[in-house]
Amino acid sequence: MARPINEEKRQERRSCILKEAVVLFAENGYSNTTTALIAQSVGVTAGTIFQYFPSKEALFYAAVLEPLADIQVKSLACLKQEGTPGVLIKNMVEEQFNHIYCYTNELRLVQYVLGQRIRFPELTQKVLESTKVMTDTIECVYAKGQLMGEFNKNFSPAMISRAYISFLNGVALTLGESIIHHPEWGNLKEHALYLFAPTQPKEKAGESK
Amino acid sequence: MARPINEEKRQERRSCILKEAVVLFAENGYSNTTTALIAQSVGVTAGTIFQYFPSKEALFYAAVLEPLADIQVKSLACLKQEGTPGVLIKNMVEEQFNHIYCYTNELRLVQYVLGQRIRFPELTQKVLESTKVMTDTIECVYAKGQLMGEFNKNFSPAMISRAYISFLNGVALTLGESIIHHPEWGNLKEHALYLFAPTQPKEKAGESK
Amino acid sequence: MARPINEEKRQERRSCILKEAVVLFAENGYSNTTTALIAQSVGVTAGTIFQYFPSKEALFYAAVLEPLADIQVKSLACLKQEGTPGVLIKNMVEEQFNHIYCYTNELRLVQYVLGQRIRFPELTQKVLESTKVMTDTIECVYAKGQLMGEFNKNFSPAMISRAYISFLNGVALTLGESIIHHPEWGNLKEHALYLFAPTQPKEKAGESK
Amino acid sequence: MARPINEEKRQERRSCILKEAVVLFAENGYSNTTTALIAQSVGVTAGTIFQYFPSKEALFYAAVLEPLADIQVKSLACLKQEGTPGVLIKNMVEEQFNHIYCYTNELRLVQYVLGQRIRFPELTQKVLESTKVMTDTIECVYAKGQLMGEFNKNFSPAMISRAYISFLNGVALTLGESIIHHPEWGNLKEHALYLFAPTQPKEKAGESK
DNA sequence: GATGAATGAGAGTTCATTCAT
DNA sequence: GATGAATGAACTCTCATTCAT
Numbered sequence: 001m002a003r004p005i006n007e008e009k010r011q012e013r014r015s016c017i018l019k020e021a022v023v024l025f026a027e028n029g030y031s032n033t034t035t036a037l038i039a040q041s042v043g044v045t046a047g048t049i050f051q052y053f054p055s056k057e058a059l060f061y062a063a064v065l066e067p068l069a070d071i072q073v074k075s076l077a078c079l080k081q082e083g084t085p086g087v088l089i090k091n092m093v094e095e096q097f098n099h100i101y102c103y104t105n106e107l108r109l110v111q112y113v114l115g116q117r118i119r120f121p122e123l124t125q126k127v128l129e130s131t132k133v134m135t136d137t138i139e140c141v142y143a144k145g146q147l148m149g150e151f152n153k154n155f156s157p158a159m160i161s162r163a164y165i166s167f168l169n170g171v172a173l174t175l176g177e178s179i180i181h182h183p184e185w186g187n188l189k190e191h192a193l194y195l196f197a198p199t200q201p202k203e204k205a206g207e208s209k
Numbered sequence: 210m211a212r213p214i215n216e217e218k219r220q221e222r223r224s225c226i227l228k229e230a231v232v233l234f235a236e237n238g239y240s241n242t243t244t245a246l247i248a249q250s251v252g253v254t255a256g257t258i259f260q261y262f263p264s265k266e267a268l269f270y271a272a273v274l275e276p277l278a279d280i281q282v283k284s285l286a287c288l289k290q291e292g293t294p295g296v297l298i299k300n301m302v303e304e305q306f307n308h309i310y311c312y313t314n315e316l317r318l319v320q321y322v323l324g325q326r327i328r329f330p331e332l333t334q335k336v337l338e339s340t341k342v343m344t345d346t347i348e349c350v351y352a353k354g355q356l357m358g359e360f361n362k363n364f365s366p367a368m369i370s371r372a373y374i375s376f377l378n379g380v381a382l383t384l385g386e387s388i389i390h391h392p393e394w395g396n397l398k399e400h401a402l403y404l405f406a407p408t409q410p411k412e413k414a415g416e417s418k
Numbered sequence: 419m420a421r422p423i424n425e426e427k428r429q430e431r432r433s434c435i436l437k438e439a440v441v442l443f444a445e446n447g448y449s450n451t452t453t454a455l456i457a458q459s460v461g462v463t464a465g466t467i468f469q470y471f472p473s474k475e476a477l478f479y480a481a482v483l484e485p486l487a488d489i490q491v492k493s494l495a496c497l498k499q500e501g502t503p504g505v506l507i508k509n510m511v512e513e514q515f516n517h518i519y520c521y522t523n524e525l526r527l528v529q530y531v532l533g534q535r536i537r538f539p540e541l542t543q544k545v546l547e548s549t550k551v552m553t554d555t556i557e558c559v560y561a562k563g564q565l566m567g568e569f570n571k572n573f574s575p576a577m578i579s580r581a582y583i584s585f586l587n588g589v590a591l592t593l594g595e596s597i598i599h600h601p602e603w604g605n606l607k608e609h610a611l612y613l614f615a616p617t618q619p620k621e622k623a624g625e626s627k
Numbered sequence: 628m629a630r631p632i633n634e635e636k637r638q639e640r641r642s643c644i645l646k647e648a649v650v651l652f653a654e655n656g657y658s659n660t661t662t663a664l665i666a667q668s669v670g671v672t673a674g675t676i677f678q679y680f681p682s683k684e685a686l687f688y689a690a691v692l693e694p695l696a697d698i699q700v701k702s703l704a705c706l707k708q709e710g711t712p713g714v715l716i717k718n719m720v721e722e723q724f725n726h727i728y729c730y731t732n733e734l735r736l737v738q739y740v741l742g743q744r745i746r747f748p749e750l751t752q753k754v755l756e757s758t759k760v761m762t763d764t765i766e767c768v769y770a771k772g773q774l775m776g777e778f779n780k781n782f783s784p785a786m787i788s789r790a791y792i793s794f795l796n797g798v799a800l801t802l803g804e805s806i807i808h809h810p811e812w813g814n815l816k817e818h819a820l821y822l823f824a825p826t827q828p829k830e831k832a833g834e835s836k
Numbered sequence: 837g838a839t840g841a842a843t844g845a846g847a848g849t850t851c852a853t854t855c856a857t
Numbered sequence: 858g859a860t861g862a863a864t865g866a867a868c869t870c871t872c873a874t875t876c877a878t
Contacts, residue, residue: 006857006861013862027327031240035848045864047850056848108324114382115317115324118236131383155400159393162383163376163400170379173323174340174371184368191364191372195404215837244873254839256875265873424840424878431841445745449658453869463843468870526742532800533735533742536654549801573818577811580801581818585790588797591741592758592789602786609782609790613822633858662852672860674854683852839878847871857860 014052017042021063026105029112030060064113064123067106068130074099079137085145089138089196093164097189100172107172135161142196152197164195223261226251230272235314238321239269273322273332276315277339283308288346294354298347298405306398309381316381344370351405361406373404432470435460439481444523447530448478482531482541485524486548492517497555503563507556507614511582515607518590525590553579560614570615582613641679644669648690653732656739657687691740691750694733695757701726706764712772716765716823720791724816727799734799762788769823779824791822 020041024033035056036046053059078092100107110127117124138161145151151160171188229250233242244265245255262268287301309316319336326333347370354360360369380397438459442451453474454464471477496510518525528545535542556579563569569578589606647668651660662683663673680686705719727734737754744751765788772778778787798815 010862027325029238029240029325029328031238031847032328034846036846046848047865048863050849051862111320111382112324115321116236116238119238119241156393156396159396159400162393163380163397166379166383167372167376168379169382170375170377171372173320173378173382174375184365184371187365187368188372191368191404194406195400197403219837243871255841255873256839257837259874260837428841445743447656447658447743447746449656449868450746452867454867464869465844465871466842469841474869529738529800530742533739534654534656537656537659574811574814577814577818580811581794581798581815584797584801585794586797587800588793588795589790591738591796591800592793602783602789605783605786606790609786609822612824613818615821637858661850673852673862674860675858677853678858839876841876841878843873843875845872848869850868851866852864854864855860855862857862 010052013042013044017044017049017052017059018062018066021059022067022105022109025060025063026108026112035059061123064109065126065130067103068110068127071103071106072130072134075134076137079141084150085141085148086150086198088141089145090193092138093189093193093196096168097171097192100168104172107169111169111173131165135165138164150199152199155197160196164192167192167195219261222251222253226253226258226261226268227271227275230268231276231314231318234269234272235317235321244268270332273318274335274339276312277319277336280312280315281339281343284343285346288350293359294350294357295359295407297350298354299402301347302398302402302405305377306380306401309377313381316378320378320382340374344374347373359408361408364406369405373401376401376404428470431460431462435462435467435470435477436480436484439477440485440523440527443478443481444526444530453477479541482527483544483548485521486528486545489521489524490548490552493552494555497559502568503559503566504568504616506559507563508611508616510556511607511611511614514586515589515610518586522590525587529587529591549583553583556582568617570617573615578614582610585610585613637679640669640671644671644676644679644686645690645693648686649694649732649736652687652690653735653739662686688750691736692753692757694730695737695754698730698733699757699761702761703764706768711777712768712775713777713825715768716772717820717825719765720816720820720823723795724798724819727795731799734796738796738800758792762792765791777826779826782824787823791819794819794822 017038021033021038024038024041027033035049038059039046039049042048049056049059053062075092075096078095079088081088081091083091113120113123113127135158139157142151142157142160146153146157171192175182226247230242230247233247233250236242244258247268248255248258251257258265258268262271284301284305287304288297290297290300292300322329322332322336344367348366351360351366351369355362355366380401435456439451439456442456442459445451453467456477457464457467460466467474467477471480493510493514496513497506499506499509501509531538531541531545553576557575560569560575560578564571564575589610593600644665648660648665651665651668654660662676665686666673666676669675676683676686680689702719702723705722706715708715708718710718740747740750740754762785766784769778769784769787773780773784798819802809
């Protein structure tokens with residue numbers, strides 16, 4: 001009676017629908033994306049969507065939250081490796097700015113929700129919870145880094161972590177598809193690190209002269 | 210034959226509709242905001258809206274672009290007053306962060322459009338043009354400030370201005386209604402200025418004189 | 419600002435929709451009657467229905483309950499006139515059996531609901547409440563008639579009133595459109611009165627011999 | 628080569644599906660009962676239903692007509708035993724009123740069809756034919772009883788038999804699940820017999836005192 | 837100038853039925 | 858023989874827009 005193959009196929013198709021949904025919701029917004037369009041993009045008929053998700057709303061929830069969980073896991077992994085806080089943070093910034101273009105749609109979807117928090121109160125709360133886990137972890141690592149003299153001690157860790165997340169979101173929002181090929185792109189990434197006010201760079205700047 | 214009074218009333222009602230539209234579009238998105246709801250919020254009936262705007266789309270365009278023009282004018286004004294570039298930029302940051310809560314909905318609307326640039330290509334272009342005027346002006350002032358030694362010369366003005374705008378957007382997006390009363394709020398504002406990498410920020414203000 | 423004419427027209431159209439709805443719901447059942455069909459029968463387009471009733475369900479409720487209230491008022495009126503209980507009951511039976519064909523659809527709708535009480539619990543309750551008012555009133559009149567010697571004292575008023583209502587429903591259900599022209603129709607009406615076990619008729623029968 | 632065991636199992640499952648279908652169709656109506664729900668209630672999957680019945684409609688037909696045939700057979704059996712017409716009719720009434728609660732759903736289904744005769748013209752015709760066999764038989768027995776002086780000769784047998792069937796339907800429709808435990812239930816049964824206007828009962832009642 | 841009833845295209849969702857497994 | 862995923866037509870309901878009043 002076991003049907004592992006079917007179950008696998010089901011999951012595959014489910015994630016196929018989800019992937020298409022992320023793109024379309026991000027590009028067109030919730031109401032302007034029809035379930036028929038999603039179905040067509042996946043290559044199935046209208047009714048099939050509802051075999052995998054009970055409603056359009058449920059599909060939207062999944063499209064927002066599931067990729068967000070993925071991103072979070074990857075980002076947090078950077079901060080839990082071996083190394084001094086300064087190195088960990090630098091790695092995280094590298095990771096996030098290098099992959100920002102892979103997650104453009106996922107991030108836009110999150111921003112879309114945050115921008116309409118009255119319309120999507122439940123989703124907003126979950127997104128904010130997820131964000132809080134990020135900022136809390138960054139805060140913690142940053143505070144250690146300050147004690148070790150790797151970061152300027154004048155800034156509050158809570159503020160720094162929020163400022164960084166704001167900046168990251170702002171960059172994802174403001175910049176277009178062609179971010180990566182932009183001549184300033186590399187500098188912007190470096191500037192993101194500068195936001196953390198590391199003590200080293202100045203020395204480096206000093207040395208380099 | 211002129212009817213200034215009626216004309217005045219017309220304008221008043223028009224801007225009343227526009228104001229409601231900004232709030233509702235920002236909170237609920239374009240498709241999820243019905244013209245009937247806007248009409249009801251203003252206190253008129255469904256048909257009246259179309260006496261002032263030819264279509265829902267036209268109303269949306271106006272709701273996005275007209276406030277944006279306002280904000281731009283005010284921001285640019287800061288940069289065209291007398292004073293050294295450092296002071297001008299500091300004033301602009303002050304001005305923008307102090308008034309960010311007044312324009313939450315207007316900014317969210319802009320971000321809503323930028324997040325869906327495929328859906329709103331025309332609007333996106335106009336918004337980006339408007340943003341470009343801002344960044345260009347900031348760039349110009351910043352470059353002067355670098356020459357005068359007020360800012361770190363290692364950063365490119367183009368990058369700095371874009372980073373700042375990204376940060377501003379990110380803050381508007383990420384933070385909730387209670388921003389201003391948040392204990393970190395004051396620091397975040399200061400950190401915004403720090404993004405510009407001024408050479409002697411605190412010392413100049415206090416000690417230098 | 420007063421618009422009595424419009425309000426009147428609204429009510430007129432509302433009752434026009436309701437009338438059509440009663441017929442169609444009774445003939446085809448709830449699910450098999452499309453709102454589009456109702457609209458078409460009335461001579462309006464699909465959307466118009468929803469200007470008068472918030473949903474198909476609400477329309478159905480109105481189609482069941484409003485005529486029922488009408489019928490009840492008329493039936494009860496018979497029992498509240500001057501005359502001995504025997505005469506009042508005879509009048510009521512006359513009234514109901516003479517008009518049963520006018521209300522075929524309305525009665526079928528009620529029976530349709532009662533037959534599916536699990537599906538329509540709220541409606542069923544309201545219909546049963548309405549029926550209880552009827553049976554209670556009949557009971558009361560009947561008991562008086564028994565005291566006055568007009569009805570056989572061996573039967574319980576509660577049972578008699580329920581038996582009569584059951585019979586009335588059964589007749590409405592079982593007989594087709596051609597009831598009135600059926601040769602037995604007149605006798606069936608008389609038999610309905612016989613259900614009440616009046617004491618007089620037999621004497622009459624005796625007299626006639 | 629015959630496979631009696633499999634065939635038996637098939638019949639068993641078929642009647643299992645039919646039994647569930649009767650209950651669900653009666654409770655929810657035709658359109659509101661999905662084949663998926665029937666399948667689930669039986670404990671099979673959606674497709675299986677169509678191995679036993681070619682379509683939902685065919686299943687509905689069977690659910691209405693097969694139990695009706697059963698009921699008819701049992702009822703007619705009462706009238707074909709030995710005994711005077713008066714006794715036979717009394718037995719039939721006893722039998723039907725004693726078992727009415729067993730067939731609530733089956734009867735409701737018949738009433739459901741009769742209530743929507745335009746929607747189910749074929750079924751209605753078959754049900755009416757079946758009913759006619761019943762009324763004709765009762766008529767015949769009743770007429771004999773009149774000749775033998777067991778029933779009042781003033782009533783027409785055709786009318787009496789129809790009135791009784793109407794009453795029976797009305798009772799099944801109007802009364803709820805708790806019929807049997809209702810204090811008036813016994814009297815209602817007796818009243819059903821009274822509908823036939825037997826000549827003896829009153830004398831009996833008189834004698835017994 | 838304002839009204840608000842009517843429109844009708846289009847949305848999300850359901851479900852009887854099929855068929856490869 | 859049983860399964861259950863896919864289908865796609867049909868349903869209810871929404872809403873920007875028009876226009877007679």
